[in-house]
Amino acid sequence: MTALPTTSVGSLPKPDDLVKARSKAAKGGLAPAELRTLEEKATREWIGFQEQIGIDVLVDGEQYRGDMATYFAENLEGMAVSGLVRSYGNRYYKKPIVVGEIRRKAPISVDWFRFAQGLTEKPVKGMITGPYTMMDWSFDEHYGSREETAMAFARILHEEARDLEAAGATIVQVDEPALSARADELPLVVRAVGAVTKGLKAKTILHTCYGNYDEIFSYLNRLPVDQLDLEMSNSGLDLLERFAQEPLRKEIAFGVVDVHSHVVEPKEVVVERIERALQVFGPQKLTIDPDCGLKTRTVDEAKGKLRVLVDATRAVKAAHGIR
Numbered sequence: 001m002t003a004l005p006t007t008s009v010g011s012l013p014k015p016d017d018l019v020k021a022r023s024k025a026a027k028g029g030l031a032p033a034e035l036r037t038l039e040e041k042a043t044r045e046w047i048g049f050q051e052q053i054g055i056d057v058l059v060d061g062e063q064y065r066g067d068m069a070t071y072f073a074e075n076l077e078g079m080a081v082s083g084l085v086r087s088y089g090n091r092y093y094k095k096p097i098v099v100g101e102i103r104r105k106a107p108i109s110v111d112w113f114r115f116a117q118g119l120t121e122k123p124v125k126g127m128i129t130g131p132y133t134m135m136d137w138s139f140d141e142h143y144g145s146r147e148e149t150a151m152a153f154a155r156i157l158h159e160e161a162r163d164l165e166a167a168g169a170t171i172v173q174v175d176e177p178a179l180s181a182r183a184d185e186l187p188l189v190v191r192a193v194g195a196v197t198k199g200l201k202a203k204t205i206l207h208t209c210y211g212n213y214d215e216i217f218s219y220l221n222r223l224p225v226d227q228l229d230l231e232m233s234n235s236g237l238d239l240l241e242r243f244a245q246e247p248l249r250k251e252i253a254f255g256v257v258d259v260h261s262h263v264v265e266p267k268e269v270v271v272e273r274i275e276r277a278l279q280v281f282g283p284q285k286l287t288i289d290p291d292c293g294l295k296t297r298t299v300d301e302a303k304g305k306l307r308v309l310v311d312a313t314r315a316v317k318a319a320h321g322i323r
């Protein structure tokens, strides 16, 4: 792998025709096979775009997923999905419910991984919604404790990770946006994620975001993965100073574009962020990516942000003679 590689976190926006098709399919107005055709087309387009701009590690873009937790819940035995639940403000989502012992009917994400990896010579990441987030975002009506529920998810997600590896995934990412939900449960996060990554030969990544990093900072080195993927730009890179004092003993994927802003950052701004990251992390341990999944942006905004990220990384590599 090249030094200072580029990647993206996971989700990418769906094109308009796919958004419309999904809503039609949800109401029974479109056959699953027709929806699948559009999902494959959108995946092919995103893989093509990533190759065209020269991203090093690709994602399938999750064109077939709605919510990241609900997607896994819908494909598990022992789980149901609620009607719409209100989260913050006027945002509504469907909440997973644990109604019995959790089991996989079949591999969940492997088929899509194979499809995406079949379209490119470059590595595509296998993507799993983490056991702690699955637990934290679900109602539990079966296990009776948060710990047991998280560990039950960890067992089946370990099987999923093994299957991704067997299908050829050299990188497996565990998404844990809920990581810092409760500081007193960080030891549980470490145990649950460890149960997922145990024994894997693939490079393992943990992505988190929206967090109070101050509370979780002392746990970052304990998380049982090879690389941490962190939202850095939305908080003005303020975590860098702490890393300068307390070194990270892992690789880091460093977010250099804000996924909450419509504005595509100017190249100079992204170059400066990468330069600052390079003052703390060596190019062999540093990956450049957006803060988080780009699915809430428009297709054009997401493409703009990925383009500027790759251009800025190229400029920095040239300036430092990094290959």
Ligand SMILES: [Zn+2]
Pocket (backbone or CB within 6 Å): 009, 177, 207, 208, 209, 210, 291, 292, 293
């Ligand atoms: Zn995220």
